[in-house]
Amino acid sequence: MGFKTDSLMMASKLQYVKGDLFSCPSTHSLAHCISKDCRMGKGIAVIFKEKFGGVNELLAQKKQPGECAVLKRDERYVYYLITKERYNNKPTYDTLRQSLEAMKAHCLENGVTMLSIPRIGCGLDRLSWDKVSTIIENVFQPTDVTITVYLL
Numbered sequence: 001m002g003f004k005t006d007s008l009m010m011a012s013k014l015q016y017v018k019g020d021l022f023s024c025p026s027t028h029s030l031a032h033c034i035s036k037d038c039r040m041g042k043g044i045a046v047i048f049k050e051k052f053g054g055v056n057e058l059l060a061q062k063k064q065p066g067e068c069a070v071l072k073r074d075e076r077y078v079y080y081l082i083t084k085e086r087y088n089n090k091p092t093y094d095t096l097r098q099s100l101e102a103m104k105a106h107c108l109e110n111g112v113t114m115l116s117i118p119r120i121g122c123g124l125d126r127l128s129w130d131k132v133s134t135i136i137e138n139v140f141q142p143t144d145v146t147i148t149v150y151l152l
């Protein structure tokens, strides 16, 4: 009975690792949340800005909330989920879902199957990981993308 039930359940797209996001394999693409103004003045976004630069390249993409800007760095893509207008706003679950859909489309078009993320939206942006993780599962369920969540 257990086998039958398990075989009907969909495999989770999320796996968890304790540690620093930036210790992930260099072949993994990365994603995090920012505002349309690309300020990246606080939180994990500061480290992305230091490591990958490209602020003018991101601004030039003119992405709106619900879209996703992207940089190519060596073998990986770095995704900037645009979840709000200004750095001092808070995102909604809806905008986050739309940005994740945009990232999924880019992953599928570009053969990305390994993605590492922090608990996006759930630090300074105050969303609930229970809800955000469910949204990520739903958006990526029909794909081959595996998402590793790094927890400090």
Ligand SMILES: NC(=O)c1ccc[n+]([C@H]2O[C@H](COP(=O)([O-])OP(=O)(O)OC[C@H]3O[C@@H](n4cnc5c(N)ncnc54)[C@H](O)[C@@H]3O)[C@@H](O)[C@H]2O)c1
Pocket: 019, 020, 021, 022, 032, 033, 034, 035, 039, 040, 041, 042, 043, 044, 045, 087, 088, 118, 119, 120, 121, 122, 123, 124, 125, 126, 150, 151, 152
């Ligand atoms: N003044 C500003 O520029 C300003 C203001 C508000 C928020 N922010 C920033 O915060 C917003 C995003 O919020 P968020 O909650 O998604 O992000 P966040 O709070 O920066 O980080 C999300 C989660 O990742 C955790 N984390 C931090 N560093 C690491 C690491 N090295 N490895 C693994 N996990 C880590 C962190 O504890 C948190 O739980 C963006 O707007 C961003 O720019 C900036």
